[in-house]
Structure formats: structure tokens, C-alpha cells
Amino acid sequence: MCLICCCFSLSTSMSTVIIHDPNGARANALTDWALTHQDILANRQARVLDVRNPSPLRVIITLDDLNQKTNINTIQEERLWVKVVVPELDFDRVHAYIGCCNCGRRTDVPVGKAYTCTNCSQKGSMACPRVTTNCDISDSTGTRSVTMFTSDSETLFRMPAEDIFRIKHTKDDIAIKAATEMVRTKPILVQLGPTVALSKSNALQWCLKKVALEENTEEASEENEENDQAALEASEENDQAALENTAAPKK
Ligand SMILES: [Zn+2]
Numbered sequence: 001m002c003l004i005c006c007c008f009s010l011s012t013s014m015s016t017v018i019i020h021d022p023n024g025a026r027a028n029a030l031t032d033w034a035l036t037h038q039d040i041l042a043n044r045q046a047r048v049l050d051v052r053n054p055s056p057l058r059v060i061i062t063l064d065d066l067n068q069k070t071n072i073n074t075i076q077e078e079r080l081w082v083k084v085v086v087p088e089l090d091f092d093r094v095h096a097y098i099g100c101c102n103c104g105r106r107t108d109v110p111v112g113k114a115y116t117c118t119n120c121s122q123k124g125s126m127a128c129p130r131v132t133t134n135c136d137i138s139d140s141t142g143t144r145s146v147t148m149f150t151s152d153s154e155t156l157f158r159m160p161a162e163d164i165f166r167i168k169h170t171k172d173d174i175a176i177k178a179a180t181e182m183v184r185t186k187p188i189l190v191q192l193g194p195t196v197a198l199s200k201s202n203a204l205q206w207c208l209k210k211v212a213l214e215e216n217t218e219e220a221s222e223e224n225e226e227n228d229q230a231a232l233e234a235s236e237e238n239d240q241a242a243l244e245n246t247a248a249p250k251k
Contacts, residue, residue: 051077058189063142066192071204079193079209084137086156086183091176094153096165099130104150106130129165135183137190144206146190152211156188189214 012018034041060081069080099106103120109127117125131153136143150161157164157179167175189212197203 048075051075051079060189063137063139063144065141066144066206067142069204071198071202074194074198074204076194076196076199079191081189081191082137082139083187083214084139084190085185085187086135087138087143089135089180089183091168091180093134094164094168095132095134096161096168097130098127101126101128101130104130129161131161131164137188146208148208148211152208155211155213156183158182158213187214188212 058081060083063082063084066080066082097106098109098111100117100120100122102117102122102125105117105119107115107117107127109115111127111129113127114124115127116123130150132150133148133153133156134145135148135156136145138144148156153164154161159179166172167179191209191212192206193209195205195207197205
């Protein structure tokens, strides 16, 4: 456990032994440190509790506030909201394809047909339209690249994946223009959180967790689950270069 830099990290296994009141110079040094830094420990505990039991009130910060965060003052479970628009949506970076409705893996099975997905092993999964949207989100303080999977893309475009799929593949210019204009002018709420790189290697990278509309925040889509990796890989086949899973700040 590293106390000096304020990051608590403790992993245990079946063979881990916990010694209560240990002896030795290192244990004594730690005890001394804890006694003289009660305030830091109390602050840290309060912050962990805050993050674990967030108040129902959603606090919205700016992209600039987000850029000020560091690996020292961020914890893995932290979730932060920004209110943004997509100023220049590029429909070439919206990937619409047919995939497993459970994990998003691309399939050649016809839409609506049940099958057993080889990626997630889901029996009776359904082939359905899936969408991955790569775009830049902006507020008055900054811009950041994000990737939105199917349910978040549906929230962004305020339409079901089938409609996005149809617009994309029929090259419906009028609908594409209308959607581009809507996301440019109507704000969305985007929840960001640290990738697991924070607990694995103490590196802070933000990724999109969910997208919500202001008037309808409780029905926000579920978090980008890990099995969306399949969706990511599937859309990468379309456009390797444009895809960026982490929410990278733009210079
Ligand atoms: Zn699947």
C-alpha cells in the first residue's frame, strides 16, 4: 500500500496473510506516518466514500476541469459529467454494421435471426444493427475525442440503431445533414471515467462511460461494458485509423 503519494492500492490472494500490529522498522515508519497524517487519511476516506456513494445530483464539470485532473487526485471509480456538443460530426466516422445484439461482434447472419454468437457464446443472440460513433465533443473550454457504442450513439442521435444504419447505408443526405446539425447545436451529457490503466499502471486516461440527455438522465444507457471490445474490433475493420477508444484531449 502506497500512502505517500495518496494512492491506496492493495491486492490480496488466497495465500495473503494479514498481520495485525506488525513489528519492524518499515511498519513503525508507516504507523508514524499515519499518526501524523490523519487529515490526509480522513480526506481520502471521505473521497472514496463520495465516489462509491455518489449523491443523486449530477455535478457537471468542464473539459478544462477534466484536463486538470491527475493520477494523484483521481480514483478508479470516479465518474465525471461534462455537457458538450459535437461541433463537426463526420459521418464517415460513424460505423453502422450488423452484429451480435449481446456483444456487438460483426456477423453475416441476417438481421433478426437468432444464432449462437462465437464471440460471447450467447445462445439465441440476435443479429441486429450496431453503431460505433467516433467524434470530438466540445464545450466552451476544450475538445476531446470519444468513441460511443450502440446505445450511446442512439442517445446522441436521438434515434434507434436501425435508423442510423439506414441513414448511413442509403446515404440519406438530408437525414445526415439534420443529424449533424442536431448534434452540433443540442448539448448532451457525457460521463467520463478513468480507464483501468489507472489501477494497473497509475496512468490516467479518460474514457466515455455513458451518454445521457439532460431531460431524461435517469434512462441513460448502461456503461460501455468490456464486451463492447468486440464492437470496437468490428468497427475497426471499417476504419482503423479513425478509431480511438480513449477520450484523448485535442491539442
Ligand atoms: Zn456476441
